Amino acid sequence: MLRQISRNGAADQGGKPVLFSCSGISLDLGGREILRDINLQVEAGEVLGIIGPNGAGKTSLFEILSGRMPPKSGTVWFKGENVTGLPLYSRSRLGIGRTFQTPVVPDELTVGETFKAARQAHRPFLTKFDAEYGADLVGLKISEDTSATQLETFNRRKLLLACLLMRRPSLLLLDEPAAGLINSEVDEIDKLLRTLAKEMNIAILIVEHRIELLATIADRIVVMDAGEVISEGLMDEVMADPKVHAAYFEDFSEEAEG
Numbered sequence: 667m668l669r670q671i672s673r674n675g676a677a678d679q680g681g682k683p684v685l686f687s688c689s690g691i692s693l694d695l696g697g698r699e700i701l702r703d704i705n706l707q708v709e710a711g712e713v714l715g716i717i718g719p720n721g722a723g724k725t726s727l728f729e730i731l732s733g734r735m736p737p738k739s740g741t742v743w744f745k746g747e748n749v750t751g752l753p754l755y756s757r758s759r760l761g762i763g764r765t766f767q768t769p770v771v772p773d774e775l776t777v778g779e780t781f782k783a784a785r786q787a788h789r790p791f792l793t794k795f796d797a798e799y800g801a802d803l804v805g806l807k808i809s810e811d812t813s814a815t816q817l818e819t820f821n822r823r824k825l826l827l828a829c830l831l832m833r834r835p836s837l838l839l840l841d842e843p844a845a846g847l848i849n850s851e852v853d854e855i856d857k858l859l860r861t862l863a864k865e866m867n868i869a870i871l872i873v874e875h876r877i878e879l880l881a882t883i884a885d886r887i888v889v890m891d892a893g894e895v896i897s898e899g900l901m902d903e904v905m906a907d908p909k910v911h912a913a914y915f916e917d918f919s920e921e922a923e924g
């Protein structure tokens with residue numbers, strides 16, 4: 667069942683304050699409707715998993731929630747403030763961090779220089795202690811002289827996450843954080859995300875195809891298909907929803923035919 671969002675996203679029906687929400691988000695790209703009337707909300711320390719077949723619009727939604735793209739219509743709220751018109755960097759300074767499906771690191775920088783660039787992109791500048799805090803939190807144990815492009819996928823993901831965490835965000839938008847990782851690495855990510863949400867009270871919106879990861883860490887799941895939210899609830903509830911079955915079944919049968 668979809669929950670009600672108050673006009674300024676300030677409170678949900680359970681009485682806990684909503685940290686972040688969006689209402690009525692729509693997006694057109696290339697003359698096509700990509701997102702239609704998306705409503706979501708998350709409270710501090712909550713992990714909201716977003717799933718859906720390929721092309722459902724998950725990444726496009728993150729583009730809007732993080733401030734990389736304006737919606738055609740709709741509103742994004744963070745800590746009771748309307749942030750719809752704020753660019754990415756302003757939202758980042760307010761405490762919203764985002765990672766991408768592909769962990770792209772700077773071409774010509776070392777690990778230490780990457781941290782330095784991230785520290786100096788923050789206002790006021792962050793210190794080396796902040797960088798050490800981020801690296802410790804994610805368990806990044808790499809010499810700072812190592813070229814960032816020499817890192818394999820897991821350490822690239824850790825480096826980028828550490829650069830976000832040193833800013834002490836209160837919301838993370840994670841786009842497929844387990845993509846390209848082996849099972850033991852997924853377990854480590856699972857543990858880290860639990861710590862961030864449940865011990866540090868960081869809210870997490872996570873797009874992830876690995877259902878086994880979401881099943882253990884997500885408090886709630888939202889299912890998207892063809893630009894819309896088609897189901898919302900506990901993992902078991904959405905998995906039993908005929909609309910979700912239909913969305914995935916049609917997707918697979920189209921792939922098989924193609």
Ligand SMILES: Nc1ncnc2c1ncn2[C@@H]1O[C@H](COP(=O)(O)OP(=O)(O)OP(=O)(O)O)[C@@H](O)[C@H]1O
Nearest residue numbers: 695696698700718719720721722723724725726727
């Ligand atoms: N710049 C663009 N111009 C036109 N269409 C776009 C653009 N970016 C994305 N799309 C289309 O928007 C739809 C949603 O894409 P999006 O990448 O948001 O889906 P997704 O759910 O993240 O998919 P996946 O799971 O494969 O990453 C797709 O049909 C895609 O082709």
